[in-house]
Amino acid sequence: MKLATIKTGHNSWTFPDLRTLMAKATPARSGDELAGLAAQGAEERVAAKMALAEVPLDAFLSDPLVPYEADEVTRLILDTHDASAFVPLKGLSVGEFRNWLLADSTTPDVLAAAAPGITPEMAAAVSKLMRNQDLVAVASKCQVVTRFRNTIGLPGRLSTRLQPNHPTDDPKGILASVFDGLMYGSGDAVIGINPAGDNPRQVTTLLSMLDSLRQKLDAPLQTCVLTHVTNAITCMEQGAPVDLVFQSIAGTEAANRSFGITLDLLREARGMALELNRGTVGQNVMYFETGQGSALSAEGNHGLDQQTCEARAYGVARAFEPLLVNTVVGFIGPEYLYDGKQIIRAGLEDHFCGKLLGVPMGCDICYTNHSEADQDDMDNLLSLLGMAGVNFIMGVPGADDIMLNYQSTSFHDAWYLRKVLGLRPAPEFEAWLLRQGIAEKGALGLTLAPSPASRYLPHWTAL
Amino acid sequence: MKNELDDPWLGLQKWTDARIALGRAGSSLPTAPLLEFQLAHARARDAVQMSCDFSPVRDAAQRLGMDVLEVSSQVQDRDEYLRRPDRGRLLNADGAQRLAAYPREASGFDVGLIVADGLSSQAVERQAAPLLEILVPLIRAKRYSLAPLVCATQSRVALADDIGFHLQAAVTVILVGERPGLSSPDSLGAYLTWNPHRGLQNADRNCVSNIRPAGLPFETAAQTLVNLIRGAFLLRVSGVKLKDDSYLEAPQPSQTLS
Numbered sequence: 001m002k003l004a005t006i007k008t009g010h011n012s013w014t015f016p017d018l019r020t021l022m023a024k025a026t027p028a029r030s031g032d033e034l035a036g037l038a039a040q041g042a043e044e045r046v047a048a049k050m051a052l053a054e055v056p057l058d059a060f061l062s063d064p065l066v067p068y069e070a071d072e073v074t075r076l077i078l079d080t081h082d083a084s085a086f087v088p089l090k091g092l093s094v095g096e097f098r099n100w101l102l103a104d105s106t107t108p109d110v111l112a113a114a115a116p117g118i119t120p121e122m123a124a125a126v127s128k129l130m131r132n133q134d135l136v137a138v139a140s141k142c143q144v145v146t147r148f149r150n151t152i153g154l155p156g157r158l159s160t161r162l163q164p165n166h167p168t169d170d171p172k173g174i175l176a177s178v179f180d181g182l183m184y185g186s187g188d189a190v191i192g193i194n195p196a197g198d199n200p201r202q203v204t205t206l207l208s209m210l211d212s213l214r215q216k217l218d219a220p221l222q223t224c225v226l227t228h229v230t231n232a233i234t235c236m237e238q239g240a241p242v243d244l245v246f247q248s249i250a251g252t253e254a255a256n257r258s259f260g261i262t263l264d265l266l267r268e269a270r271g272m273a274l275e276l277n278r279g280t281v282g283q284n285v286m287y288f289e290t291g292q293g294s295a296l297s298a299e300g301n302h303g304l305d306q307q308t309c310e311a312r313a314y315g316v317a318r319a320f321e322p323l324l325v326n327t328v329v330g331f332i333g334p335e336y337l338y339d340g341k342q343i344i345r346a347g348l349e350d351h352f353c354g355k356l357l358g359v360p361m362g363c364d365i366c367y368t369n370h371s372e373a374d375q376d377d378m379d380n381l382l383s384l385l386g387m388a389g390v391n392f393i394m395g396v397p398g399a400d401d402i403m404l405n406y407q408s409t410s411f412h413d414a415w416y417l418r419k420v421l422g423l424r425p426a427p428e429f430e431a432w433l434l435r436q437g438i439a440e441k442g443a444l445g446l447t448l449a450p451s452p453a454s455r456y457l458p459h460w461t462a463l
Numbered sequence: 464m465k466n467e468l469d470d471p472w473l474g475l476q477k478w479t480d481a482r483i484a485l486g487r488a489g490s491s492l493p494t495a496p497l498l499e500f501q502l503a504h505a506r507a508r509d510a511v512q513m514s515c516d517f518s519p520v521r522d523a524a525q526r527l528g529m530d531v532l533e534v535s536s537q538v539q540d541r542d543e544y545l546r547r548p549d550r551g552r553l554l555n556a557d558g559a560q561r562l563a564a565y566p567r568e569a570s571g572f573d574v575g576l577i578v579a580d581g582l583s584s585q586a587v588e589r590q591a592a593p594l595l596e597i598l599v600p601l602i603r604a605k606r607y608s609l610a611p612l613v614c615a616t617q618s619r620v621a622l623a624d625d626i627g628f629h630l631q632a633a634v635t636v637i638l639v640g641e642r643p644g645l646s647s648p649d650s651l652g653a654y655l656t657w658n659p660h661r662g663l664q665n666a667d668r669n670c671v672s673n674i675r676p677a678g679l680p681f682e683t684a685a686q687t688l689v690n691l692i693r694g695a696f697l698l699r700v701s702g703v704k705l706k707d708d709s710y711l712e713a714p715q716p717s718q719t720l721s
Contacts, residue, residue: 173478176481180484369643375501397483
């Protein structure tokens with residue numbers, strides 16, 4: 001890119017390259033300040049947005065923000081770019097792209113058709129010009145549906161990951177939380193444990209426990225132990241019941257290397273999971289987690305702002321046809337997202353960018369105890385993401401994860417959203433909840449049944 | 464009398480500290496658990512800000528016959544600590560000088576143990592000393608040489624790389640206060656790194672987390688750490704390639720170190 005210069009009244013602003021322009025145009029956040037990339041003041045930030053609005057989308061194809069030769073994520077993004085899907089966008093500037101996205105003629109079908117022509121950098125750029133309501137409005141038009149043992153992401157549906165973590169992986173402790181979650185209708189996205197001990201032996205024990213439980217309950221859902229992909233490969237080699245392969249991913253090759261992964265490693269693991277052929281209604285076998293700031297944290301950000309790095313992680317995810325992609329938005333801490341305002345903004349950006357690219361986005365709406373945030377901030381983000389059509393959220397007992405030491409959303413929170421917005425779980429899982437007497441249909445729509453557990457508890461203690 | 468807001472599976476609470484069977488008002492949280500959550504959050508927020516008292520660690524070191532060196536990162540105060548983790552990963556000049564000046568054999572030390580405040584001073588004050596009392600004898604029993612114990616303030620995990628480098632330690636284990644949870648404001652984490660030096664990444668370390676009486680017991684944590692140390696000396700690596708059970712193939716340290 002040539003030097004971008006823009007005048008705001010008497011002041012003149014010059015941005016030496018596209019990378020700098022992207023960073024300066026980003027809404028304020030502590031991570032970009034930490035990286036030394038943020039705008040110095042409020043006026044410089046708006047000037048950068050004005051300059052960015054003039055940049056043609058083609059610039060992101062001809063002038064990669066991270067060099068093609070240096071980074072396999074850039075190569076993946078450019079090599080898989082669909083030029084024919086890009087045709088309706090060709091010639092648009094970033095500012096015009098925003099108008100196009102908001103147009104009434106840009107329907108869900110139009111957006112789905114354009115997705116393969118949109119690169120993560122284009123999505124990140126336009127998000128920087130969008131207000132929170134724009135991020136909600138456009139994301140709500142993007143539908144990304146995935147399948148394994150149930151169908152996730154249909155319009156009017158909200159799924160939940162049941163997250164029954166326990167500090168010592170104690171089976172009874174985990175099962176107690178699973179029971180609580182199922183009685184509250186949680187778990188259609190996945191029952192997923194973050195293990196405290198990350199070795200294949202322990203992971204296999206947990207996998208077998210979840211799988212036998214699922215079979216006994218005849219529940220249309222998938223299970224996962226969120227262990228490193230190398231452990232999942234070992235477990236699959238040893239015959240463990242792996243439904244979904246989990247991995248944390250980032251938007252640059254260097255950051256992924258810090259996670260101990262390459263794209264080839266992900267391809268290998270996905271191939272093995274596909275061969276197991278465990279899905280019943282579909283074969284989306286990957287589960288990815290991401291979060292703004294991970295690339296900088298791994299010193300692999302190439303001078304790129306954290307939100308653009310994050311969007312590139314969705315570019316990675318997209319290539320592996322995942323069932324679930326989860327931005328763990330406030331987990332990383334205040335040095336990247338300082339307070340509730342920054343966490344809310346980032347959650348909406350992440351969901352928007354992922355959906356625009358065709359990625360099945362969920363969000364771990366969360367914060368840590370060293371951030372300037374609380375449950376009221378999470379209520380705000382939860383409500384906004386519900387309106388935006390988020391595919392899934394977390395279900396943590398009482399919103400308090402006693403293993404990972406952070407606060408997320410509870411089983412109760414999901415019901416708040418379902419009631420206020422009329423959302424329902426995945427259809428197969430909803431039918432199961434009704435069959436089991438856990439939920440019922442009444443004047444208020446789908447609600448929890450009065451006392452499902454009296455029927456259930458005797459079976460459970462026998463498990 | 465049974466509260467109509469309660470869940471009938473209240474008895475399952477004996478299996479976990481997780482906030483299960485909270486009951487419901489409609490499908491929302493009843494008032495009592497709502498306020499209990501807010502109290503726990505308030506306490507955790509306060510805990511992050513408290514400064515760390517290393518005296519229990521110093522006392523334990525004295526009982527174990529270890530010298531103690533106290534160092535600090537380049538961070539000045541708590542607000543800077545939270546916003547600038549990069550400065551929390553670098554030793555200040557004074558600390559680097561004192562570590563480098565500590566007398567040692569030309570070959571340096573096998574193992575460097577570090578205790579760091581991290582995000583929970585309570586974790587260090589309560590868990591570090593009892594863990595060291597078990598861990599240090601186990602390390603000595605395997606005939607590894609130990610560097611002096613280092614107490615580090617305003618410290619991130621990677622400060623161990625600077626510390627280990629200046630002490631010439633083959634492997635470092637840093638015990639650090641984890642970010643406080645609502646139910647566990649005093650949880651200690653341990654990170655092991657082979658060949659510590661600047662520029663290492665997360666994938667180069669092994670982590671044993673949630674060390675506290677109600678979490679991972681001291682004995683288990685210490686045994687896992689010693690197993691990881693033995694595995695690291697065998698494979699000459701740490702991180703994703705080093706597993707808890709790598710040591711099973713390990714010959715005795717005297718053979719690996721020759």
